[in-house]
Amino acid sequence: APQKYLDFHKRMLTGRGSADHAKAMEAAKAAGVDAKALETALADKEVAATIDEVYGLASSLGLSGTPSYVIGSQVVPGAIGLDRLQARVAEARCTLTKSC
Numbered sequence: 001a002p003q004k005y006l007d008f009h010k011r012m013l014t015g016r017g018s019a020d021h022a023k024a025m026e027a028a029k030a031a032g033v034d035a036k037a038l039e040t041a042l043a044d045k046e047v048a049a050t051i052d053e054v055y056g057l058a059s060s061l062g063l064s065g066t067p068s069y070v071i072g073s074q075v076v077p078g079a080i081g082l083d084r085l086q087a088r089v090a091e092a093r094c095t096l097t098k099s100c
Helices: 002-014 021-030 035-043 045-061 082-097
Strands: 068-071 074-077
Touching (some): 021 035, 035 045, 045 068, 068 082, 074 082
Antiparallel strands (some): 068 074
C-alpha cells in the first residue's frame, strides 16, 4: 500500500546492519503491510524483472547503497545534506547550461 511506504522506508533506513529480505519483510510487517500479499507480489515475474533491471542500472552506475544521487554526470553517494545537495545541483546546472 503506497500510504505505508514512508513508514517502511524509515524503518529500513534506521535499521542496523545490511538490509536483506528478512529485514525488509520485518519492516513491512511492522509498517502494517500484508506479508502474504507482499510475498505474492515479489514472486510476480514482472516485479522480479523490474527489480533486476534496477539493480543492474545501480550496479552499472557504481551505486551500492542508499541514498545515492546522480547529479548531472556525477554519482554522489551518501547523505550529503540539503545544502550540499543544492550546491551540487546548482553546479551541475551551471556546467550543463553554461549559464552560471
